Amino acid sequence: MLTSERKALIQQVLRLDGRLIAKDFSQKMGVSEDTIRRDLRELAGEGLLQRVHGGALPASPAVADFGSREQVGASVKARLGQAAARMIQPGQIVFLDGGTTNVQLARHLPDDLRAVVVTHSPSIAVELARHPSVEVELVGGRLFKHSIVAVGTTSAEAISRIRADLFFMGATGVHPETGITTGDREEAAIKSLIARQSAETIILATREKLGAASPYHIMPLADVGTLVTVAGLPEELLQPFRSSSLALVEV
Amino acid sequence: MLTSERKALIQQVLRLDGRLIAKDFSQKMGVSEDTIRRDLRELAGEGLLQRVHGGALPASPAVADFGSREQVGASVKARLGQAAARMIQPGQIVFLDGGTTNVQLARHLPDDLRAVVVTHSPSIAVELARHPSVEVELVGGRLFKHSIVAVGTTSAEAISRIRADLFFMGATGVHPETGITTGDREEAAIKSLIARQSAETIILATREKLGAASPYHIMPLADVGTLVTVAGLPEELLQPFRSSSLALVEV
DNA sequence: CTTGACATTGCACGATATTACACGAAACTG
DNA sequence: CAGTTTCGTGTAATATCGTGCAATGTCAAG
Numbered sequence: 001m002l003t004s005e006r007k008a009l010i011q012q013v014l015r016l017d018g019r020l021i022a023k024d025f026s027q028k029m030g031v032s033e034d035t036i037r038r039d040l041r042e043l044a045g046e047g048l049l050q051r052v053h054g055g056a057l058p059a060s061p062a063v064a065d066f067g068s069r070e071q072v073g074a075s076v077k078a079r080l081g082q083a084a085a086r087m088i089q090p091g092q093i094v095f096l097d098g099g100t101t102n103v104q105l106a107r108h109l110p111d112d113l114r115a116v117v118v119t120h121s122p123s124i125a126v127e128l129a130r131h132p133s134v135e136v137e138l139v140g141g142r143l144f145k146h147s148i149v150a151v152g153t154t155s156a157e158a159i160s161r162i163r164a165d166l167f168f169m170g171a172t173g174v175h176p177e178t179g180i181t182t183g184d185r186e187e188a189a190i191k192s193l194i195a196r197q198s199a200e201t202i203i204l205a206t207r208e209k210l211g212a213a214s215p216y217h218i219m220p221l222a223d224v225g226t227l228v229t230v231a232g233l234p235e236e237l238l239q240p241f242r243s244s245s246l247a248l249v250e251v
Numbered sequence: 252m253l254t255s256e257r258k259a260l261i262q263q264v265l266r267l268d269g270r271l272i273a274k275d276f277s278q279k280m281g282v283s284e285d286t287i288r289r290d291l292r293e294l295a296g297e298g299l300l301q302r303v304h305g306g307a308l309p310a311s312p313a314v315a316d317f318g319s320r321e322q323v324g325a326s327v328k329a330r331l332g333q334a335a336a337r338m339i340q341p342g343q344i345v346f347l348d349g350g351t352t353n354v355q356l357a358r359h360l361p362d363d364l365r366a367v368v369v370t371h372s373p374s375i376a377v378e379l380a381r382h383p384s385v386e387v388e389l390v391g392g393r394l395f396k397h398s399i400v401a402v403g404t405t406s407a408e409a410i411s412r413i414r415a416d417l418f419f420m421g422a423t424g425v426h427p428e429t430g431i432t433t434g435d436r437e438e439a440a441i442k443s444l445i446a447r448q449s450a451e452t453i454i455l456a457t458r459e460k461l462g463a464a465s466p467y468h469i470m471p472l473a474d475v476g477t478l479v480t481v482a483g484l485p486e487e488l489l490q491p492f493r494s495s496s497l498a499l500v501e502v
Numbered sequence: 503c504t505t506g507a508c509a510t511t512g513c514a515c516g517a518t519a520t521t522a523c524a525c526g527a528a529a530c531t532g
Numbered sequence: 533c534a535g536t537t538t539c540g541t542g543t544a545a546t547a548t549c550g551t552g553c554a555a556t557g558t559c560a561a562g
């Protein structure tokens with residue numbers, strides 16, 4: 001075990017756990033506590049962590065690295081959301097799926113837009129409560145906590161009574177052959193149903209979702225109307241999605 | 252558990268709850284009360300909190316003076332919410348109305364509580380998405396943006412299919428003769444319906460709501476099971492609410 | 503291959519910090 | 533005013549810390 005390797009591990013533990021206990025970590029590493037203490041002292045000297053009795057805490061009160069990565073991801077999603085918001089015409093009925101990208105979409109709806117937004121995501125509903133003119137229709141049901149969206153038969157029933165012009169769908173996998181997929185069976189069923197009730201389905205996909213596949217199938221790629229993604233991606237990643245039936249938008 | 256971690260937690264609890272009880276916190280942390288008292292003394296020495304008999308309060312007579320009636324209000328609501336959370340028995344079906352006080356209630360539900368929470372407030376739903384064991388049933392409908400709750404016939408229909416054990420209602424007016432009132436007609440109708448579908452209605456009221464009345468009537472005071480309010484209010488304010496049918500809880 | 507400078511590590515030991523318990527004082531409650 | 537709870541201090545046990553030092557390993561010059 002190299003010293004620098006160990007120091008890197010220390011910082012990783014701090015990022016992930018938010019703390020490190022010298023005694024435990026020394027046993028885990030198979031070295032003496034003295035060694036760990038020395039590492040901690042040195043890292044603290046470089047300002048990379050905060051030394052406390054019994055171990056160490058991250059230098060910044062909160063998770064600096066994690067936060068910054070979130071922010072970087074957020075700016076890409078904000079750009080996607082902004083572009084998608086411009087695709088909505090006044091008077092349309094729009095279904096907004098859950099997910100952080102769609103929250104960004106909701107945040108960037110023009111203030112003067114008059115439209116109806118239907119959503120089964122309480123996060124989206126809360127976001128849109130600030131909007132002056134959009135009418136919000138909340139779809140109820142059992143809350144699927146991981147994605148924070150309503151699912152189940154109650155949701156399905158409510159959705160089946162709605163006809164939307166556009167559906168902005170979130171998905172974890174967008175694959176040229178496998179199609180659109182996500183990680184939960186119930187969620188997949190609901191997404192599929194919403195798509196069938198909507199005239200056009202639009203998917204906002206960040207880079208890591210392109211070419212990926214998750215366990216549960218939602219719909220084939222052929223049924224997707226528009227795929228919105230960020231500009232500057234390598235052509236070989238986009239090539240499989242260039243077809244006559246799918247509109248590919250890069251922003 | 253590192254000492255400095257524990258101290259950080261103490262300050263976090265003070266920010267969120269507005270107070271800390273030494274005995275409870277020591278049990279939660281699994282250390283003796285002496286240890287907690289020592290922590291409190293030391294933090295008080297640094298001016299980071301205010302030591303009081305039985306625990307501690309935020310160190311902000313100065314801060315409270317400066318800006319935030321909101322913060323003081325938040326701590327009062329947190330206390331109401333905490334007390335209300337303890338009134339829920341495992342296995343019960345509980346309806347949570349919207350409002351900031353009920354958000355505090357949701358935040359303070361014990362982590363090991365197994366119950367079903369029904370709500371027409373997306374804010375509450377988002378808050379409860381973090382809870383590990385509570386099942387959340389979201390009631391859909393048209394979003395009333397001012398209060399951020401779902402209203403309308405869709406909501407009414409969904410609510411009429413539910414029977415709840417408890418209903419924690421928010422209201423802007425609690426008057427001994429006028430009864431319970433709020434500022435919107437639709438909202439009043441929905442609240443009234445939920446109350447009829449629930450075995451017991453509980454109202455959390457901060458001081459300014461007692462004795463106040465708003466335009467739209469929800470229900471008579473006689474139909475309220477429990478009124479929860481803060482301790483230390485003048486007796487003449489509470490006297491009108493002391494009756495055989497109403498349980499008055501001061502926290 | 504040898505040798506010496508240097509880094510790393512584990513161990514010893516005195517110093518400091520943390521904790522729980524005990525007991526009288528103070529505060530709260532009815 | 534009596535009973536109970538909480539507080540503060542003292543104390544002893546334990547845990548952790550920092551430093552000095554010797555052992556081992558690394559590496560490059562001789």
